[in-house]
Amino acid sequence: MVATLGSLLSPRSRTQPIGPAPDPERDRLVDDIRSLNPTATRDFLAEFRPAALRLYLAHLAATRDEPRGPGAVWVRPADTPAIVTRAARE
Secondary structure: OOOOHHHHOOHHHHHOOOOOOOOHHHHHHHHHHHHHOOOOOHHHHOOOOHHHHHHHHHHHHHHHHOOOOOOOOOOOOOOOOOOOOOOOOO
């Protein structure tokens, strides 16, 4: 018996491309970030790994708890670069 590829796919997968599997941790991180920074879009945040999202969320939380000034302290983790750039997708 020979099966065609189309017969092995679910009806949904034949009509829609398969995307990444749902990631509850990533979804929670994105929701938490957006609660502190509503200008960050889901599409933009989807480009980052969960580790980077965790770091950004920690930074947002630190700035929320202590506004800029002499008492504000943010210690950059040693394994992260001091300057980072991102190129826009065209």
